Amino acid sequence: MTSVIEKATAPASSPAYTVSELLAVVSCRYLQGKRRVFAGIGLPTLAVALAQKSTSPDIEQVYESGVCGAHPPKLPETIADASLATGAETILTMPVLFGYVLQGGWIDVGFLGAAQIDRFGSLNTSVIGPWDAPTVRLPGSGGAIEVMANSQEVFVVMRRHNTTSFVRELDFCTSPSPIAARRADPKVPTRGAGVTTVISELGVFTSDAEGELCLASIHEGVTVEQVREQTGWPVKVLDSVTVTPPPTEEELRLLRDDIDPGRVYLR
Amino acid sequence: MTSVIEKATAPASSPAYTVSELLAVVSCRYLQGKRRVFAGIGLPTLAVALAQKSTSPDIEQVYESGVCGAHPPKLPETIADASLATGAETILTMPVLFGYVLQGGWIDVGFLGAAQIDRFGSLNTSVIGPWDAPTVRLPGSGGAIEVMANSQEVFVVMRRHNTTSFVRELDFCTSPSPIAARRADPKVPTRGAGVTTVISELGVFTSDAEGELCLASIHEGVTVEQVREQTGWPVKVLDSVTVTPPPTEEELRLLRDDIDPGRVYLR
Amino acid sequence: MAEKMFSLQNAIGTFVSDGDVVALEGFTHLIPFAAGHEIIRQRVKGLTLVRMTPDIIADQMVAAGCVDTMVFAFTGNSSVGSLYAVRRAIESNGTGGLKLEEYSHYGLLARYQAGAAGIPFMPVRSYAGSDLVGINPQLRKVASPYEEDVETYVVPALNPDVAIIHAQRADRHGNVQSWGILGPQQEVAFASKRTILLVEEIVDDDIIRSDPNRTLIPGFVVDAVVECKYGAHPSFAQGYYDRDNDFYRSWSAISKDPQRLQAWIQEWIHETGGHEGYLTKLGEDFFHRLTPTPHLSSPVNYGSVL
């Protein structure tokens, strides 16, 4: 798999930006008005940090490890960085984080990644091929099943956008969308809207009233046709589909100079 | 209700002792070989402290509030004394104390009191009279139901021994013995032996193989007949029934001089 | 960030309404007396008071007519006396009318846990054979799907309208730090729709952030933060003031006589006008005898490579 766009073509009037920068900026914009974001290290951290410094000063990131209100003295390299604990406001125990915070419904937006996503936002992070004799063993759910089942909504960042990642049918449904959950177990209550927003290297999908992921915007230099070709299901394109407004100079300045000057995640 | 014996008659060779001292000493003796005792403040505290200083240096007291390994700088007056936290080894959260420690089966001996006890060691701490229009409203279970259901065995200290406290039938069964529990709900697993030892102002009852509380010893100056008269069920008397050996000078010295010199619980 | 700092009066006025299910928690330690007094002062009615251990504060609230229903596990004034207002409202020869929903400690705590965790019920390892099962229809059984012929009792999730708790310190964002006996405060705050937090002192952000594992409840769970020094009196706040055992011992005599009890409420709650007035009435030197000798925690190092 190679990325369709490694670097977007820069329009004459704006500076060039990397895919990472684009994904962080677009994610940040969709975070407007949200309060508590459950996310790991990496692009979501940049998106939340950018939101804090721009549109959403009150936004908070909650980490799977139980850290809330992190104020790391330096940008952490990994989710396991000691600096995430240094100066944090709270470190919750795991039963409190998963039981009370996640299952209790306190998370507005959960950020997830996946090897495969389907039309209604169910995710595979377990295996390629059959579970008991896979071609590729992936890490598994971790907390993804709980994040999907308990956040008010979920954002998915998919760096690679092609027909092996945006699939008609998942090899394995690790984290089902609420729609899939209700179909499988109508008596088990669900919470939240599931995946409402997918930000990929090609564009942005948002969910419609039925929960179907529809193309809402394409990034600069990408065509709708390209998205159709790289997506394993017949893509519904919103009437309002637009070209994603490119990162502004101010957004890029904040990312590059303030938030990640060492290009820890922007690499 | 008045106590049958406010002060035991002292044999010529030994010093006089109070009922509190007697109950503490006898309780202590039954604690030999036990490790973890779940108990409130008062006589059980004295019994555990005495055991620590005599036969059972490793014995530990666990408090309902979550305090384990208490080393209070002064003898606490109440279970809510700040000194219980000062210098303690551990203060557990309530879910850990009740969930993991008690329900997890880590308690060897639970100490309980009650307004009424029956022949198989079920206890009433809720009401005298009907529950919805009681003559006397008692405090209720607190943690007693969990202590009874989850300790390996239970000791009950009954200061007042008469036919209104040792009853044929409880007005209300707050904390059932495992025997009563299995009869009511045969499919719900029980743990432990329930009440194995009752220490009253008149004597000591221990449970037989069927869980029935049988008279094992009578205190100095008490007759078996007196116990029968003051007990609401036909008392089974063990063949081995003896006179409770009175507190020794050393036991009394430890209690009076070392453990409770201010007579906080010995009053 | 939404402003969370409230006066006690405004916090109760804003977040507690007639008919609410109010969980007022604190297990022997950090009992939110000042908040209970303010509820009485504002003459809130028809409350369902949820409290594992309804004690003097419950006696006062029942006597003041704030409480219709009491959900509890142990009601009493430890070993030093009785709660006569509560008893009069329950016993057959009393003035009656208090509805009860009775649990054991872990039963009620497990209801908070299930409420906090968004699950319909919590299994508990007890209740078989207890007469509580007969008088409390919330205690039910479920068959284990793992073993033949094994059942467990369960309790249902509880999500009070308001949790009211007291703690030693917090920052202005409501990040709560507490130590000593912790009680069910964390569970009840997460389980409740709204949470009012009273603290002995508001501290700088840096103090809280120096010890993040000490934060029992994150700020996002807290709706109102009230700085309320000595707000747990006659209960205690570890390291700030000890328990006023004299007051606890004196309560039976007050509570036993309905007229004297009403006069006490009038004098100490209504006429003081607020917690400040209550402290003034106690007098400037009151807390001297209850002031602890310091016993400080050893530091731990949260550092990382810079």
Place this chain on the structure above:
Amino acid sequence: MAEKMFSLQNAIGTFVSDGDVVALEGFTHLIPFAAGHEIIRQRVKGLTLVRMTPDIIADQMVAAGCVDTMVFAFTGNSSVGSLYAVRRAIESNGTGGLKLEEYSHYGLLARYQAGAAGIPFMPVRSYAGSDLVGINPQLRKVASPYEEDVETYVVPALNPDVAIIHAQRADRHGNVQSWGILGPQQEVAFASKRTILLVEEIVDDDIIRSDPNRTLIPGFVVDAVVECKYGAHPSFAQGYYDRDNDFYRSWSAISKDPQRLQAWIQEWIHETGGHEGYLTKLGEDFFHRLTPTPHLSSPVNYGSVL
């Protein structure tokens, strides 16, 4: 009091046997690497390894042939690479043979919680619609006895034979204090039949008793206490040493080549003879670059009136 101080060698030798269910816990932080290495050194076989996040230590134990079955929720080397020994033991073109029992994070954590709490199962708010239900028969449903037509998934209690955990400090009685990211250590220690505790340092009783709320696990739960400085390397111990990210990044290249991996195990585990030898091989100055700048907690006052 029974003597609880053990050498690492004796602790593993005494409490871990072939075929045991061993939970080796620590969530990104305080991963008991030294204990895992000692299990490899002692050539223990047939283990069921329970770990929420099997990472490099699992890769090493699988490569060394200690593990028959892995019970897990997330297996990987965060974002810096893959665990090739684990993958070879699972994937269709690999050398195979590793049995898997797969959960999500809370699913496995809830199994520890139920195991610790002596209840047959724990309800969780997830799993509906997940294919995990099809491949893991332990994920079952129970009807709520409180609402019509409401069901919840549940997971069964788990009681491992041995829990192995690492912490910053403890006293000689095994009272454990830990800070930073706490992971499932408290749950797994209470749930397991035996618990082996490794710590960075044994401290005086007074240190532990100065901060009883910091004690995560009381001594009575712990069977063996091992003083094992740097025993979490290449993982970290907050305030003692940071994570050795270079090692984590280097692992993929080692793990990808089965021969190189076996050579690594031979050189760094067997030939070092023990944790002391491992540290000697790392070299005297190794931890300089990982040594944190101190960031100390503010004290709290546990005092009372004397």
